[in-house]
Each structure stands twice: as structure tokens, then as C-alpha cells.
Amino acid sequence: MLLAVLTDLHANREAVEACLAHAKERAADQYAFLGDLVGYGADPGWVIDTVMAYVNRGAYVLMGNHDLGVLQDDRKDMNPTARFVVEWTRQNLNEVQTNFIRELPMQFELDQCLFVHANAWAPERWEYVDGAMEAARSMRATNAQITFCGHVHTPSLYHMNHAGKVATFTPSPDVSVPLSKLRRWLAQPGSVGQPRDGNPAACYALFDTQQLELTFFRVPYDTETASQKVLAAGLPASLAHRLIHGA
Template sequence: MLLALMTDLHANREAFAACLAHAEQQNVTRYAFLGDLIGYGADPAWVVQTVMDYVSKGAYVLMGNHDVAILQEDKQGMNPTARQAIEWTRAQLSPAQIDFIAKLPYRIELQDLLLVHANAWAPEKWEYIDGVMEAMRSMHASKAAITFCGHMHIPTLYHMTLTGKTGEFLPTPENGIPLSKQRRWLVIPGSVGQPRDGNPAACYATFDTETLELTYYRVPYDHETASAKILRAGLPPALASRLLTGN
């Protein structure tokens, strides 16, 4: 099975459509969406409906912190920009789409693989994996050999030896990486809809469950259109400018 791993779509129709088209060209056989389908972007209804369509064909999907926020009255934990986007987003979604989000799981286990949005130790608390120590904590919290997670918008790969020594590196797009069974791995594909590493191109990854080969991709898309739609929707301008710079 060739699994496409897409996370932090953030209601960005242009980026999501480009990644789906690219994944189809790679002959992907199954999809996993690791949360944050919505928030920030101007096309939440289209993105959620598209994910729903893929789920009906066997795709996996997780709850993200922006997803759960539309179900909560108290959004004090979010910054004002994110909160404004979530309040606008809820009004764009149909009751069926909100019900779909409400039923999303926080974790999915697939044999020796774990899918989470934020981390393995407390996936519903949204703490970040922003370094080796947090990556180690997440890997120790799971028996899975390979964990895939989102939340961090920068593509990163962590590895831990049998003795517990942990390291990280930033992957090069389109170079296959064999994930040795002699190590444990934590894979962060980067964000489809809101890259934050200085490159506006969308991020996602594929994983071959037979060969254990992981490949990261960067997919250029019409970020100028996506940015302009955010402004037309009356959302905070910072959300629009972020798509132009990838920061």
C-alpha cells in the first residue's frame, strides 16, 4: 500500500487540490489526513466535503485542534487571529460537515503505525513536537515503530535507535528514505495548506508499507489565488500574506 500523508490542510482548496492531483500521479492507493482540515483558509466547506468523499473510499482522518475548536464555545486558548478564522469557518459548514468533524478520532493505529495530529503522549492536548526531546517523549509513549503526525508545519523526520539515542533531520523532497526496522521513527510531513518554513509550496509525504520507503514532496500551487480569497472573505490579512511567504 502506498499511503499519502496530508496534514494541516487549513481550508486551502488550491493547495489541497494540487496535492491530491500530485498524489494521484504517484499511484497512491490510500490517503491519511492527519487533522486541521479547517482554520485560516477560505474554503472550509470544500475541503471538509472533499475529505468526507475520500473517507467514503477508505481514507483515514484525524481530529486536529482547529477542527475541535469549531465544536467548542470557549476558544480562549487560541490566538485572536485563529479564533476569528474559526468563528467565520463554523458559519460556512453544513450541519452534516460539523457532525462529521465531531466524530473524528484523536489517534488511529494501523498494525505497527500510529497516526496522530499533535503527539502520542496526549493527542487531545495539542502539545507540539518542536525538538528532539518532545519527539523522544512521543516515541516512548507509543509501541508503534513509526508515528505520523501533523501540527508542526515544517517537514521533519526524527529517528530513535534501540538504545534510545534520538536525532532529527530535514528531509530533501523526492528522495526516498528507507525507514530501517532497527530504529523507531516519527514523521512530520509538513503542512498542505499553511507551510511555515519559508517555502510557500504545499507539503505532504508518501509511505510504502511494503518497502518502508518514505518520500517527502513539495507541490507548488496557486498560492496567490488562495491568499486573495482569504482577503475577500474578510479574514485577517496576516493569514493571506503568510501563504505568499510560507512563514
């Protein structure tokens, strides 16, 4: 099975459309959405409706911290910008969309793989895997050979040998990486809706579950339209700027 792994969509319709079209062109069989469907972007309802349609065809989907924020009154752990957008998002979702978020799980497993939004040691606490130490902690918290997670808006790949030594691999777009069974792996596809590595192109990955090969992609999209929609919605200008510059 060729599985498209998308995370941190962040209500960015233009980026989501581009990545889904890209995956379809490459004959993806199934889709996994690793949370943060909403937040930051101007099209939360459209993104949730689209993910719901994919779920009806068998796709997998997780809850992210911004999704959970829509359901909560107490958001003290979020920065002021994120809190503002989450409250705006809540007012722009209908009951069906909100109930869909409410039922999302924190993790799921598929064959030898674990899928979480943030990390494997405490998915509900939203702590970041942003270095080798955290990657090791996450991999040691599960028996899965391969862990997929989001939350960090940059693409990364970590691997751990039998002795527990962890190394970081910087993936190149469009280059297939064989995931050896002799190692444990943690893959972060990067953000569809709000990349933060200086490259505004949307991120996602394709995983061949039979061949155990993972390919990262960068997909250009209409950042100008997406950013203008953020401004038109009355959301912070810094979020529009970030879409243009990818940082």
C-alpha cells in the same frame, strides 16, 4: 500499499487540490488526513466535503485542534487570529460538515504505525513536537515503530536507536528515505495548507507500507488565488501574506 499522508490542510482548496493530484499521479493507493482540515483558509466546506468523499473510499482522517475549535464555545487556548477564523468557519459550515468533524477520532493505528495530529503522549492536549526532546517523548509513549503527526507546519523526521538516542533528519523533497526496523521513527510531513518554513509550496508525504520507505514532497500551487480568497472572505491579511511567503 502506497499511503499519501496529508496534514494541516487548513481550508486551502488550491493546496489540497494540488497535493491530491500529485499523489494520484504517483499512484497512491490510500490516503490519511491527520487533522486541521479547517482554520486559516477560505474554503472549509469544500475541503471537508473532499475529505468526506475520500473517507467514503476508505481514507483515514483525524481531528485537529482547529477542527475541535469549530465545536467549542471556549477557545481560550487559541490566539486571537485563530479564534476569529474558527468562528468564521463555524458560520460557513453546514450541519453535515459539522457533524463529520464531531465524529473524528484523535488517533488511529495501521500495521506498525500510529497516526496522531499533535503527539502520542496526549493527543487531546495539542502539545507540539518541535524538537528532539519532544520527539523522544512522543516515540516513548507508543509501541508503534513509526509515528506520523502534524500540528507543526514544517517537514521533519526523527529517529531513535535502541539506546534511546534521538537524531533529527531534514528530509529532501522527492528523495525516498528507508525507515530501518532497527530504529523508531517520527515523521511530520509538513502542512498542506499553510507551510511555515519559508517555502510556500504545499507539503505532504507518501509512505510505502511494504518497503517502509517514506518520501516527502513539496508541491507548488496557486498561492495568489488562495491568498486573494482569504482577503475576499474578510479573514486577517496576515494569513494571506503567510500563504505567499510560507512563513
